[in-house]
Amino acid sequence: MPTAFHKVILFGKRHREKAMVSTLLRLIQHLENKKIEIIIEKETAEICGIKNHKTADENQLAGLGDLIIVVGGDGSLLSAARAAASQHLPVLGINRGKLGFLTDIAPNALNEIDDILAGKYLQEKRFLFQTDIIRDDKILYQQTALNDVVLLPGDIAHMIEFSIEIDQELVCVQRADGLIIATPTGSTAYALSGGGPILHPSLDAVVLVPMFPHKLTSRPIVISGNSKIKILINKQTKALPRLSCDGQARLNLKPEDIIAIYKLPESLNLIHPMGYQYFATLRDKLQWESKPY
Amino acid sequence: MPTAFHKVILFGKRHREKAMVSTLLRLIQHLENKKIEIIIEKETAEICGIKNHKTADENQLAGLGDLIIVVGGDGSLLSAARAAASQHLPVLGINRGKLGFLTDIAPNALNEIDDILAGKYLQEKRFLFQTDIIRDDKILYQQTALNDVVLLPGDIAHMIEFSIEIDQELVCVQRADGLIIATPTGSTAYALSGGGPILHPSLDAVVLVPMFPHKLTSRPIVISGNSKIKILINKQTKALPRLSCDGQARLNLKPEDIIAIYKLPESLNLIHPMGYQYFATLRDKLQWESKPY
């Protein structure tokens, strides 16, 4: 049974943008009028120059609020997702005028926000990836991702060579420009440009999309969301690849590095207005028809 | 805990083929030597001219045996799958010399068969589709499928126009040559030629692959295996489509017909030799590499 929200944490984009700031200020005004307690995420407050409000570090939000509202595009929500999931805070996304897959509230839809605060909303779980980069049997680096983990070409003009293992079973040794490993959430982002299928967000599944594979018989593979995926950079690979999580944090890899990808125990709790339909968003974004021709 | 098998039902191809008959006869000899009780599926007995054995109709196998062995290709196993699933009989597939996705025992691998009969095997569940064709609110026709349900163009040179609904939510109205709805088992069959992804057989999921869609933004969609899928043939469609289940039984459809597709409650119990690996079969069939280049 959904509960009402009384203390709201506000997140913005990671760089100053006029439209975002004005939406944020209008939202603050609206929430204050409704006597909702407001906390501004610290970096957001700095970027937007908001001073007369309580702020908090993105890693110290637990207990302070009961809902995170993100103002920005899908990219901004990706940034907030990790903090939200690990601190068990639900997230609502307000876009900047253009419907997002994750930010599905229009900037002027204050009515919809009111309904949600009053406890009238839909909630949906979205899982995240945990990624470990293992070198010499030690975890060198860890990162989370809501959309995708991407193995990318490094500097030199050669294909990357790597092995893929799923649940300790070899899938194949692949020569390719790279590999996209996407959650259902990420299946409509970069993986879609690469020819991957759309995975319904309710699906507990992961898709592996090879990028420009040498073998023309390579295809996207959909596996269980509970799979443990391992990518092993081959010893003799000439092109040193990099790794990117949700389009951020590119880390340089070396031959014999292992990338382990598996589901993060905590998932993201995404809030939608009543009447939200996934396929309606998909139709809007991909210009599919909803009426007979 | 796997049990040993003592009474075996033998299924062959649906048309006489020399290699199949000789494999079947050799297998009968081998099973007799091992004192395994043998029942021959009636049509198989007729096609192969096998006379001195107990036979049984494919719909009256329950209680007679504890394992079905199919001799043929993946297509033969598809034919036996419905009888096997509804009568809760596990199935083992013996190929004709060429590895199949479903028939993974070589015709001469009598050792592997002995191990399986002795209780040393892996088993795997594969779900089937139930398909209802609904006209004027009545179910006109029902069919099952292990691989796929395919909406195909009928006679005239126009695209089909239909709506797709999943769990009562509209996905889109589509103009296309047709639509493939495939189980994970079927994802490596016809759907793969149509650009669909590979779904791991352990995945409880279904893929919808549009065939030559009018909208270039149409993409394969992967949804939960528990989804109720409805295809509604549009009123004004000029091309009358047909429906095919596992490549069989093409039924002519009319405007306003509804095709409902959902999971059959009984699933197929597929038997594999110990050491079976799905991805090894995939590598073999698609010529993927298993060693560094």
Add this chain to the structure above:
Amino acid sequence: MPTAFHKVILFGKRHREKAMVSTLLRLIQHLENKKIEIIIEKETAEICGIKNHKTADENQLAGLGDLIIVVGGDGSLLSAARAAASQHLPVLGINRGKLGFLTDIAPNALNEIDDILAGKYLQEKRFLFQTDIIRDDKILYQQTALNDVVLLPGDIAHMIEFSIEIDQELVCVQRADGLIIATPTGSTAYALSGGGPILHPSLDAVVLVPMFPHKLTSRPIVISGNSKIKILINKQTKALPRLSCDGQARLNLKPEDIIAIYKLPESLNLIHPMGYQYFATLRDKLQWESKPY
């Protein structure tokens, strides 16, 4: 140096449609006011119930007029193309409110039509296919096509098996649902849905697009427009294919039939308004961007 047009032959759609008839009548009125001589193609006159004008059979237009104006969509222009090419008459296409690849004049753009009649226009050559169906060494049937020749599945649920030869060199033996052979004009029609590339209309080339090929390494192949293409239906093919030219005239084929496809000596002379740009049409139809994001 372009010449002005004084005698215009009018073609409409092949079935009655209100918007088409009213555009046609408005056009007749406009041309009469300009003292342009008008001939109505016979079937068009009958379909539209136009009585007080000179009519002519589509095969007996040579010498009667100096320009064909087609009112309808790209499909209507396809129908008129053969008559136009063989009788050396240039063609102008007027659409029904939605930009076509071939019919690029809006129904209300009478100014553009006036300019064209006055000799201010661009002209472009588009080649057509000649297709011979050969059985027992005799030509059984001949057909022309501006867009494409398509080898299609017949009734039974099996892949077609055929060989492709180009200039007497074997390309491959293919198992597929069918094959699309498209001109540059047809490359943005059915072939595009099948994953084929866009061929610029100025290119003297042909593309072969396999439909749902069995081999995942099959790819569209672009060859010279002067190539002689031969498709040989294999002896043992179980599925009897059909052949379609520009989406019309499906002919049933038999094993060992040969389909020969080559360029028709006469090409179509397509008229465009000044300022016409192929890529502008493409951007409009495929919603590509023309401005920085």
Add this chain to the structure above:
Amino acid sequence: MPTAFHKVILFGKRHREKAMVSTLLRLIQHLENKKIEIIIEKETAEICGIKNHKTADENQLAGLGDLIIVVGGDGSLLSAARAAASQHLPVLGINRGKLGFLTDIAPNALNEIDDILAGKYLQEKRFLFQTDIIRDDKILYQQTALNDVVLLPGDIAHMIEFSIEIDQELVCVQRADGLIIATPTGSTAYALSGGGPILHPSLDAVVLVPMFPHKLTSRPIVISGNSKIKILINKQTKALPRLSCDGQARLNLKPEDIIAIYKLPESLNLIHPMGYQYFATLRDKLQWESKPY
């Protein structure tokens, strides 16, 4: 009428490889026995430690020989192609045991080489690209390519934004990871992994293949080989792209840089043994069938 060859220039790979050196030495021996005059390309001589032969710089070969023989893979032939084209020397490619698209003579096929030297061969023209990088209205850099010119992502995780112009007509503004511009020769190399079509080598055409385009309606476009292509890096692009010609020489680009790509006046004269068939090579490389199934 083909002429016999008497003075042969030998080219090897750009790094030492045992198999290549031994093939080269065996070939030298064979040619000496046949009294053919031998010139070793300077870098090849150094890499292979060949001392008792006349050597020449790759840019000063004109007049010294009448045929270049390349020992290596297709990559080695790419390196030699520019020198060969500009100095009007025909090229023959000897592979290292695995059939190449360009290097189609097996290392032990001395008979075939003898026939070719005696004047029994086929020759084929392959065109090359000239690429100018223009900054502030000046040509900053020029490069040639036999396979492809590739616009690649630079370091940052953003799509590149660029405009494409063909013969001064805007094609579109594109957001993508990059763009491949390939000759027919290059259409079976990197462009094929990216979903491009195969262009027959006799075709005077170029294909543009978008890499992971943002717009799902983006498609490979085939244009005339005589087209002048311009890629304009957009002012506001955040990701600085790089440019690669035949997989070499990655140059960093800046916003507002212009890349002009057009046909080099001199083409490569590629020598094949009698009986060479392009489609036979294609079948071999892509495992297409040549016999009925």
